[in-house]
Amino acid sequence: MAANFWTSSHSTHWILDRRQLAEAMAEDLEYVDIATLTKIKMWYYNLIGKIGKRLQFRQQVIATAIVYFKRFYTKNSIRSTDPSLVAATCIYLACKIEECPQHIKNIITEMKHALANLGGFDYDTSKVAEFEFYLLEELEFYLIVYHPYRDLTLIAKELRMEESNLQTAWFVLNDSYRTDVCLLYAPHLIALAALYIICVVHAERYVENNNNAVSGDDPSGGGISHTHSNMHLHSQLHSMATKKSGHHSNIPNTEGHGINNRNMVQWFADLNVEIEDIIEITQEILSLYNIWKDYSEEAVPAMLHALKKGSQPTSPQSQQQQQQSQSTSQPA
């Protein structure tokens, strides 16, 4: 979209703060802990992504649907709504807004298919159409969503970034939609954070390669080559996430070895943005990889059940206990 982000509703109405997000989650958190809630949401983001892929949407359509889903849940609790109806409606609306209209029945068929073994999808077209109205109301009819993909492409062009690095950064952006950064920060900051992550990965690999002077396994000279699968990146990011100890404000020693031989530290420093924001986004994305480690699709339905059926709110104390022992108590 050609219009200016800064005057858009995305900028003026839909950049929230963490307090608002925390308030939005409060009701659900009386029934499950935050890690569980996060996993439940992640499951639905994945569901939206899956259906988008099956219907061959552009990534931007999927991203818009996920943002609608997130925006809706800044005003509603998952417990008091049916997230699969919300997800279906978000997909349907995103298709209209992104100009790739789908018949409502296609989306319902895909939902039924995807949820076949998980309680099914018990809504017909009129229900989804009706719910679209409530969704629009909650979105306040602010429908245009800006995404970081475009910014990333522009930056990549300016840096004359290698295709492989751009590709990796793109994957990081896809992953960023599993976090709430798109509700908290302007898209160009998220794009910069993805780039920042690439630089750090890049630099760490460079250091690694120098340390094991052999470096036979990476003939590309320290670059992230496209032979590295997404999974490879994930494991690397996992290790970064585990190692994270607040040193992210310094990209390790990349002078002269940054992307396209540019000094990326200087490049970031020269930007007219707040580096703190970028670091915060980076940490948010890295902590996603942390939580991803013990995420399993199969465990989620039980979590959802606990959220929906849990009749007694867990008291704050037990909630904290639960958090401490959450890794064991999750598959309730």
Next chain:
Amino acid sequence: MKRHAEEHQEHPSKRPLSAPTQHNSVFSTSHLPASPNLSADSPSPPRRKELKTYKGCSQLKDFEMVDKLGEGTFGEVHKAKRKGELLALKRILMHNENEGIPITALREIKILRRLRHENIVPLIDIAVNPGSRTSRSRASVYMVFPYMDHDLSGLLNNPKVRLSVPQIKLYMKQLLEGTIYMHAQKILHRDMKAANLLISNNGTLKIADFGLARPFKPEGEDYTSKVVTRWYRPPELFLGEKKYGAAVDMWGIGCVFGEMLFGRPVLQGNSDQDQLDKIFQLCGSPTEENMPGWSSLPGLEEKGVVYQVNKSYQRKLKEDFEPYGTLAADLMDKLLVLDPKKRLTAFAASDHDYLWVEPLPAEIGGLPVYESSHEYDRQRKHEAQQERHASHHHSTNNNNANNGHHHHGGHGHSHLPSRAGGGGGGGGSGAHFRAGGGGYGDHERAPREKPRSHAPSGSNTGSNAGSTTTYRPIPLPPKPATAVPPAVPSSAATSSANPPTAGRRP
């Protein structure tokens, strides 16, 4: 790096209201909860309301409906009041309940939300009426606009109104400025016409009705050529061009300009074929020179109709408009150009000498104030009149009555299928098209393909689908001195039997 970050504090991003001092990511399980007292202090709250601290869309009950301003199949417009402020509420009709809000309405909202310019009607708010399951009332959605006193079509048809040259220049200037902005934002309006230009009593003009508007398409992608009300539709669209651009709006602006000079629409074709013929009568027959590629355009292939093009017309536009001044004629001459590539852009038109020599455009606020005039008002007046004089205006009475009648045929709600009944067959294709003009009303969804089948007084209209009326030189506008039924035109005006609405209906 830190140092730099501090130096660049003026970053325009909106800062969080309460920026956390720590990075308490919701994902890092190590430091939870984000702020410990959040979950503790309110045990079982009705949080949904509390969360709605930021401004949402409004509820319909906050508005007091005053009057109806327009009606059509695509929407219905009400004058309303909220806290003393006069507003126009345009209802979004659901064509198919099972498809939710029509994509066309969402497009209009999307585009209007994106545009912010003095000369483009602002979408102030959205009002929703949730309906209720108990009373079986349907949910409805309204777009909220400021109330404007006139639309240009209504104003031109008001017998008490005669536009002065500075006034025409003022409107023209604003129309072009709004269009420059709109085109710079990469939006095509695609329904430029006098009825879609709203005018307030202080002389402000705002472009309205973005129901057919679309963002520019990347090169090579097609649009539909079935847009723009017939009288304002450029020749390339009749010939089936699908790769058009901003020039389609500029043709419409040329027509509006001519209409302001002339006092009546310039090219009032009563069928698509007739419209095209009238265009060529005025602008000259197309040749490879004045309209390259015209003969290879697909024509109306969907319907298997190929337009007949008379090859012998000489362009006489400039002579026809000479009485309004050489510069005015020159601007017209550069706007109504057959070749879209040679048509003036909005920017170039705003630079035309016409707008920069004496008499200069009037100042906003320096114009006479008129009683409000909307196309819809006229329709209602006509209807009332028609009822009173039913016996005088009989079906045999052709010329005089026709324009007035046709207005009804096209615009009047009485002729339209109601929304409930009209979705399917009842109104035929007419049900898909909006009836009314008026900037607040909706737009036609597509051009009228079929000859009108339900002209109220059908004696001669039935046959004119095929017949071609001749274009006549434009006389200086004959303005009745007294308050005569406004839309009954002088019979000398044009031999076209079909009224504005004909252009909008199949």
